[in-house]
Amino acid sequence: MRFIGSGLFSVIAAASLSGCATTEQTSSVAAAEPRLDTQSGPVIGSREGESGSVNVFRGIRYAASTERRRFQTATDPAQWSEPLPAKSFGNECPQPPQPDVPVFASWANSVGTSEDCLFLNVWTRGLSDGKKRPIMVWLHGGGYVTGSGSSNGYDGSRLAERGDVVVVTLNHRLGAFGYSYLAGSTDDPKYADSGNLGSLDIVKALEWVRDHADEIGGDPDNVTIFGESGGAAKVSTLMAMESARGLFHRAIAQSGSMSLAGFTPRLATPLAKDLMTTAGTNSVEELAAMPMEDLVTAAIKSRSRGAFYRPVVDGRSLTRQPYSPDATPVSAGIPLLVGTNNNEMRLQGGLGSPENFLLAWEQLPEKLAEFVPEGTAEEVIAGMREAHPDYDASDVFFQVATFRNYRGTALLQAERKSEQNASVYMYRLDWQTPVEGGRLQTPHALDIAFVFDNVARSTSFTGPETAETQRMADLMADAWIAFARSGNPNTPELPQWPAYDVMNRATMIFDTTPEVVADPDGAERQLLQRLLPEGRSL
Known part of the structure; x- marks a missing residue:
């Protein structure tokens, strides 16, 4: 069910100026738009919330497009110098189509899919103001196969306003694109982490949060990860990842503690090989080069049915099961x-x-x-x-x-x-x-x-x-x-x-x-x- 992170494209556009607007009026409108200087380049957002005091930036790129680097770890974005608009959500990551569910109609906010999808969104009442607000990073649901950070249900304006906290939502790779364990099918080191790319994308987004905490008015030493359903499973998985250590300090798992354990290579390897067979490819390189839509279709037809994906205990990015047979020591001190x-x-x-x-x-x-x-x-x-x-x-x-x-x-x-x-x-x-x-x-x-x-x-x-x-x-x-x-x-x-x-x-x-x-x-x-x-x- 695509209730978690889906829906119709929403554009928050700056109010257009009439032909008779004065230069002073134009400058006033421009000055009202918040600017965030990221390490990759500046972005321009909007001010929202009941008081108009919440600075909102949608579609900030935290990593480069994966279009030509499928099944590989994310890299930093290219630099830019001129301010880019950050008023519209970025692309959702590729995923199977999902039926409309009437009870989720209010949350629908689909923006279309692309392999250029590693974007995050920020709601904050302060920018570079020296305050150390708690930062709350939301991980969307939809299992490991659907969803995005752009659902209307995840709008962070009211939470940021009522609690004076920083709210962040994000997209990460899903399904076959984010959790196909290919290390059992190739010795090429660039695919060594393919079984956990979606979770590693989240780690990269958390690194962005850490590196920009001061700029978004937050405290890099007080970050909470929280999520519902598949998002809660991702929270549980991150608690066992060494690369995420120190990037968050509290964890909330809502209705999704199913990731007490992930896949082992013994199960994940046959699933990946079956995907290659179903896709009609003879190598990982061929699978990495096929059109995005064809890979989505192949995943749906494969043994995974496009839905049977979990993080993989690969001995690299995930070295043990998160909560089986006991709680991971990696996050022992985290409430x-x-x-x-x-x-x-x-x-x-x-x-x-x-x-x-x-x-x-x-x-x-x-x-x-x-x-x-x-x-x-x-x-x-x-x-x-x-x-x-x-x-x-x-x-x-x-x-x-x-x-x-x-x-x-x-x-x-x-x-x-x-x-x-x-x-x-x-x-x-x-x-x-x-x-x-x-x-x-x-x-x-x-x-x-x-x-x-x-x-x-x-x-x-x-x-x-x-x-x-x-x-x-x-x-x-x-x-x-x-x-x-x-x-x-x-x-x-x-x-x-x-x-x-x-x-x-x-x-x-x-x-x-x-x-x-x-x-x-x-x-x-x-x-x-x-x-x-x-x-x-x-």
Whole structure:
């Protein structure tokens, strides 16, 4: 589903001047446009936000085009001297086409794809003003195969304005372009890192943030990486990458702790070779030279189906699994905020297959077969009915699928991280959206609207903007800002939120009346942690 980082092209153009405008008026308009001097050259942005105080720069190039360097690590951009406009988002990276999902209509903002796609976007209230604002770098979702940093849901104006933080979103290579492990198919050293290029692109963007922190009004020693779904998986992966060490200081993983482990070369090599066969190429060089659209098509037809991609533990850029069998020591001192939404799979498992909203009990074992080990469906159903006597068959299906795909790995990540020195904070979003007649309850991605304080930009998903939706945004955005500022998400509007460990399992339940619950749905957790496998396939 292409809800994360997609949509219709948006251009923020400077107001045109009438034919009778004076030179003084022209100069005044020009002076109102913020300028950012990057190490590659100057760019001109715009001022936005309710107060007009947020300096916004879209489509800043942090690396050169990869068009003629496919499957190779990114290089620095060419220098320029004349100011370039930074008012429009840069190209999205190549990716399979995705169906429109009505609940994400408010976020749609597609700008077209190209291999010249390594751009980032900045929202900040200060430029070279000496202030040390927390910097929050958002990693978009869409797994490792779709999305971009240009979704309307990711607009950083309100977050930057309310918290006086710097917000950065970015694009990085995806799918076959960013995660094809070709080292098993060629000895050419220029392709040695091909299995982790998307993650290495993020590292390069974080280096840009570090090198320009003063210019964008931020603190290079207080950078938070945060993301939802695939973005949270990328956060988890970066926590294990030596090249990312020191580039971020706090981490937030929202509904996407599935990257407890990545692929191994044993699995990644056959996938890459199958891609070459499907594409009709006899060498990596041929694969690197074929037209972009043809490679996208070949990936969709290959064993990966254009979607089965993960970072690869290649012994180079990623030397061990991020959270398996334990939490990586690379980021042992970095605080983690992690959590899920209560009914994640009502989105993918419901909207994509609406019959799942009306399941009968006799249908349930077959429906659960995809999510539970063979021979355990009946035990899972019986245990869930005991834990939740009020559930119907559809409720059981969605909650088991949610635990399998999201909550189970979030819990494991929190458990393993809590054994290290840094604090871990666990949350769950329970507020239910009224859209789709309420049948989605608290689905995957709903938290984005609140974390970015963008309920007005999210009405297709959260429903009409109301005092209640703004209340949720106030609670979550302020907690995320507090965590970015200090590594502790406590705010005056929340009950005291203790750090998480396996003894207390303290979890902040976000709803209009937030509360801290020790081990929420504990009977369900114990049942499914015992019966379900640890995570997604490796």
